[in-house]
Amino acid sequence: MLIQRLTIIGVGLIGGSFARALKRARVCAEIVGCGRQLDNLQEALRLGVVDHYTTDLATAVQDADVVVVAVPLGHIASVFATIRPILAPHTIITDVGSAKASVVADAYQELGEHICRFVPGHPIAGTEKSGVAASFASLFENRRVILTPLAETDPQATALITQLWQHTGAEVVSMSVEHHDEVLAATSHLPHVLAYSLVDTLAQMEDRREIFRFAAGGFRDFTRIASSDPKMWHDICLANRTAILHVLAHFNADLAELADAIEQGDSAHILSIFSRAKTARDKFSG
Ligand SMILES: NC(=O)C1=CN([C@@H]2O[C@H](COP(=O)(O)OP(=O)(O)OC[C@H]3O[C@@H](n4cnc5c(N)ncnc54)[C@H](O)[C@@H]3O)[C@@H](O)[C@H]2O)C=CC1
Ligand SMILES: O=C(O)C(=O)Cc1ccc(O)cc1
Structure with a gap:
């Protein structure tokens, strides 16, 4: 196993598809889902997309090796602010947001000392649908994922997130936020x-x-x-x-x-x- 516990905050189209693809690749021992809509999380468990779920962000990120923030851009800052005090010193944080400068600004503002393990990301793949019911394991196959690591980002964190995306079938490329x-x-x-x-x-x-x-x-x-x-x-x-x-x-x-x-x-x-x-x-x- 590449990692023990992966936590996905926002188990929708993108978070759910990422979880499905990683389950198929058998690279995470445990996937924890976190969100605000109980019915969506119950559906995620029923579909086998996650192994457990919680609506409590603090519980969700406890002991996580990797936290994937897959919520709409307008909610990212508050998620970062809430998880910051609970993140373990080794936890790697990544996101999937469609724009990167705003997420990076949110990360500098809210993640504090954890900024060195933050790897901004964006899969260039999706559909017009939303929610876990629309997610599927092959969404990222032969598609590109852009990572925009920061000067502070630990290269080992970038390497691990790169490996995870490669296990979904995606090609990973790096570029500047701008x-x-x-x-x-x-x-x-x-x-x-x-x-x-x-x-x-x-x-x-x-x-x-x-x-x-x-x-x-x-x-x-x-x-x-x-x-x-x-x-x-x-x-x-x-x-x-x-x-x-x-x-x-x-x-x-x-x-x-x-x-x-x-x-x-x-x-x-x-x-x-x-x-x-x-x-x-x-x-x-x-
Ligand atoms: N839809 C697409 O085709 C693509 C979307 N993205 C990015 O991925 C992110 C997620 O998009 P989708 O998966 O399409 O959306 P979605 O609506 O399918 O999933 C988002 C999930 O986040 C949950 N959520 C919202 N606010 C939350 C909060 N404060 N705390 C915890 N959970 C919360 C929602 O309940 C929902 O389950 C967005 O930032 C978007 O820009 C990136 C690539 C493609
Ligand atoms: O539905 C489509 O064709 C898309 O273009 C999906 C999409 C939406 C947002 C992104 O940041 C990336 C891909």
Whole structure:
């Protein structure tokens, strides 16, 4: 066994999938789940995702070798503050939050002397669903996990968290917190903002026109992620607001340029934008 006791705070889609993948790999002797919703924790036990559960954070982290914080970004600071006095001197702490600068700021503020065993992390894998019932063991297979270790982070802590993720089938990469937040603002946060905004625009038109009734596959492909948890994405938008606003401004300028080309009937310009995008998308999916 790689570790004896792993505690997961927030046994939802990501925490639950991580636990399932590690159980399948048989690398933890015991997985303890902690959360606030009793029915979700009971479901986690029934599904065999965790070996025990508790709603008490202090009990959950006692004697843990590794604590994984898998709650929405807006709850991370309070979780860190609550567990700090109970963490053992050897306990390694990691998280799975979708933005990293805010989590790192929370960690510096709340984790005190435990900062040297904090390994910030983010699996680039998920779905639009939430809760343990939506979790599955293969979620991280052949997907990337980004770790953004701090100057203070003990390399042995980073090595252990890297090994755990590798056991889920993921490829682990390291980068700076700033680079992570810029890249994810563009590739994940902006698409979610656009999907929510598009569906909201159409939903408000719907009573006047039968828009959703006649929507085709393209609409389904483009808007699946607008079914994601609004609170989670609210937290991500506020946590990574600078990088998101930066890429959104860029996108707004490009969209205005496209609207202008359509208005002018500028075929060459429209075709050049669409062709450039198709080439980029085909290369990405290939
Ligand atoms: N959903 C996705 O596709 C991905 C999400 N993430 C990140 O993972 C984290 C968790 O997201 P999901 O698993 O999707 O959410 P989820 O809603 O499925 O699970 C979160 C769990 O945390 C619990 N929780 C909330 N506040 C708590 C608190 N104060 N103390 C203890 N438990 C608490 C909830 O009851 C819930 O069971 C978020 O920070 C998100 O940014 C990262 C990658 C992908
Ligand atoms: O549902 C999808 O396709 C996603 O994009 C899931 C996702 C959501 C949040 C993340 O931080 C990473 C991945």
